[in-house]
Amino acid sequence: MRYLSFSLILxxxxxSDYKALxxxxxxxxxxxxxKPSGLATAWYDASIDVVGHHISGLLLIKNMPDSSxxxxxxxxxxFKFLDFEFAPGGGxxxxxxxxxxxxxxxxxxxxxxxxxxxxxxxxxxxxxAWQKGDAYFYGVRQKKEMHYFITxxxxxxxxxxxxxxxxxxxxxxxxxxxDAQKPDSxxxxxxxxxxxxxLKKLARE
Amino acid sequence: xxxxxxxxxxxxxTAGDLWDQPFEGCARGMQSNIVTTLLKNPQRVxxxxxxxxxxxxxxxxxxxxxxxxxxxxxxxxxxxxxxxxASFKKEFALQSAKIxxxxxxxxxEKVLTALTEKITSSGNFRFKRSNKVRLxxxxxxxxxxxxxxxxxxxxxxxxxxxxxxxxxxxxxQINRIMIDCIQGTILDSKDFSTRVFENDKxxxxxxxxxxxxxxxxxxxxxxxxxxxxxxxxxxxxNEPSEDRTxxxxxxxxxxxxxxxxxxxx
Numbered sequence: 001m002r003y004l005s006f007s008l009i010l011x012x013x014x015x016s017d018y019k020a021l022x023x024x025x026x027x028x029x030x031x032x033x034x035k036p037s038g039l040a041t042a043w044y045d046a047s048i049d050v051v052g053h054h055i056s057g058l059l060l061i062k063n064m065p066d067s068s069x070x071x072x073x074x075x076x077x078x079f080k081f082l083d084f085e086f087a088p089g090g091g092x093x094x095x096x097x098x099x100x101x102x103x104x105x106x107x108x109x110x111x112x113x114x115x116x117x118x119x120x121x122x123x124x125x126x127x128x129a130w131q132k133g134d135a136y137f138y139g140v141r142q143k144k145e146m147h148y149f150i151t152x153x154x155x156x157x158x159x160x161x162x163x164x165x166x167x168x169x170x171x172x173x174x175x176x177x178x179d180a181q182k183p184d185s186x187x188x189x190x191x192x193x194x195x196x197x198x199l200k201k202l203a204r205e
Numbered sequence: 206x207x208x209x210x211x212x213x214x215x216x217x218x219t220a221g222d223l224w225d226q227p228f229e230g231c232a233r234g235m236q237s238n239i240v241t242t243l244l245k246n247p248q249r250v251x252x253x254x255x256x257x258x259x260x261x262x263x264x265x266x267x268x269x270x271x272x273x274x275x276x277x278x279x280x281x282x283x284x285x286x287x288x289x290x291a292s293f294k295k296e297f298a299l300q301s302a303k304i305x306x307x308x309x310x311x312x313x314e315k316v317l318t319a320l321t322e323k324i325t326s327s328g329n330f331r332f333k334r335s336n337k338v339r340l341x342x343x344x345x346x347x348x349x350x351x352x353x354x355x356x357x358x359x360x361x362x363x364x365x366x367x368x369x370x371x372x373x374x375x376x377x378q379i380n381r382i383m384i385d386c387i388q389g390t391i392l393d394s395k396d397f398s399t400r401v402f403e404n405d406k407x408x409x410x411x412x413x414x415x416x417x418x419x420x421x422x423x424x425x426x427x428x429x430x431x432x433x434x435x436x437x438x439x440x441x442x443n444e445p446s447e448d449r450t451x452x453x454x455x456x457x458x459x460x461x462x463x464x465x466x467x468x469x470x
Binding site: 060062 | 313315317319320322324326340342345346348350359361362363364366421422442444446448450
């Protein structure tokens with residue numbers, strides 16, 4: 001009985017999140033219309049929850065004149081936690097990070113999360129497509145990772161963005177609001193450990 | 206990893222330095238202007254040195270001009286140095302001691318210089334002697350911070366967190382600076398060297414951090430104090446990256462009764 005339970009847990013642990021996907025041919029018009037194509041300059045009320053710890057603050061997404069994107073995260077009183085640059089050619093630069101976050105794994109993780117928010121993995125194909133029920137998955141491969149954006153059957157709306165391996169979903173990302181470039185809110189969830197980033201757009205004066 | 210997040214939020218890390226290797230792409234955004242570079246690194250003057258013999262006097266005049274420019278800018282427009290610092294210090298402490306409570310609104314402007322971005326927020330502020338502070342942001346987000354003695358509570362739109370200020374050296378320093386600024390004891394602080402200026406209506410205190418831990422965060426903190434009642438009009442926190450945060454207090458009411466409940470954690 002114990003062996004059976006253990007095997008069941010193992011099987012559940014190994015279950016592929018993408019097993020039921022049926023290969024399909026990519027709809028180029030749908031890709032052009034709904035693929036995540038970056039975010040416009042905006043300030044967000046931000047909260048990051050990591051394994052029971054909580055940080056809140058303000059997050060700026062800034063489109064620079066040279067087409068790079070900057071992500072700046074400060075606390076409410078203006079104290080700057082980090083300032084990352086995503087260059088148009090794929091480069092990445094840390095302009096500032098507080099000592100407590102200046103660790104390679106932390107920066108790598110945040111780089112990936114913000115890169116997904118900015119739609120950077122979706123800048124170029126080749127595209128693959130799958131269908132699962134009423135959802136269409138459009139995917140691009142980056143080394144061992146797959147990045148998907150998922151639409152409804154009619155390609156009327158972007159449902160969510162996911163990132164992971166061929167089998168496991170690692171991160172999912174949802175945008176809310178009528179303007180895809182300036183969503184009212186953004187939620188990023190890690191599925192392999194307890195981490196969430198929540199952003200709520202702030203009204204500008 | 207969570208320990209690193211927790212240190213940002215105020216708890217001490219217990220995980221040790223698991224990742225001691227610096228990130229290769231890390232390039233801290235310290236911006237320096239040409240004057241500062243020249244003054245701090247005379248060896249980098251280069252081309253001027255080549256013509257030193259022929260243009261020694263000219264170089265000296267230019268250098269003097271640069272120094273004067275820096276000095277004029279550092280004097281702050283419309284302000285002059287306070288001649289009798291000792292008597293100002295005495296009066297500042299004396300008058301500030303008369304402030305037992307402050308009720309005020311505030312506007313905060315965060316300026317990201319290199320990104321030509323700023324965000325303005327506002328809210329209300331309460332202080333009650335000797336160590337109770339309540340800072341509440343209401344627009345465009347809600348955020349509440351209460352300090353009461355050694356205890357601190359922060360509440361954002363999702364969560365309330367309580368911190369013992371004693372458990373974190375940085376929080377202790379920030380707590381002490383904030384209280385010292387309001388209570389008029391900042392001039393006695395060992396954390397800063399202070400220069401004082403004045404005009405007809407206000408004093409300006411330019412505070413330069415003494416310790417490395419504070420220098421990492423602030424280049425200077427500039428405090429503007431009303432001459433009429435010695436209350437703080439504004440606090441400008443200038444960062445090494447040239448970014449700054451300015452908090453301006455308006456509708457100030459001094460020595461009104463404030464219930465202890467306001468600072469309840």
